[in-house]
Amino acid sequence: MYRFDPKDAIYEVDPRRVDLAREFRDNPQGPFSHELQCVLNRMRSGPLDGKWVLYPIVETGQWALAQIPAERADPLIIHNDVLFDARSDAEWHVFKLRWQEITGQPLEVSE
DSSP states (O other): OOOOOGGGOSSOOOTTOHHHHHHHHHOTTOOOOHHHHHHHHHHHOSOOTTOEEEEEETTTTEEEEEEOOSSTTSOOEEEEEEEESSHHHHHHHHHHHHHHHHHSSOOOOOO
């Protein structure tokens, strides 16, 4: 069985490139520069176990932070204590979580 090793990924995310993070924060729906698209491709690839995702709460119009479980048949792990009213805020939160997972460093972006 093939096992994904994030260290073997083709595109290495440079944690100093906060300009790319700002680009995403300012326009999370795109279009994206080539370099930001490479970062997003890296964030969206790899194993699904534990991957951060968003779960829409239809009744309230909010978004909840969720994680994909290890077993495909299991339900999403929904973090109802982390809710967002705006999808853009939710997307930014997930971007920061994935950035830290990939780079090993928290994302600190000034306004």
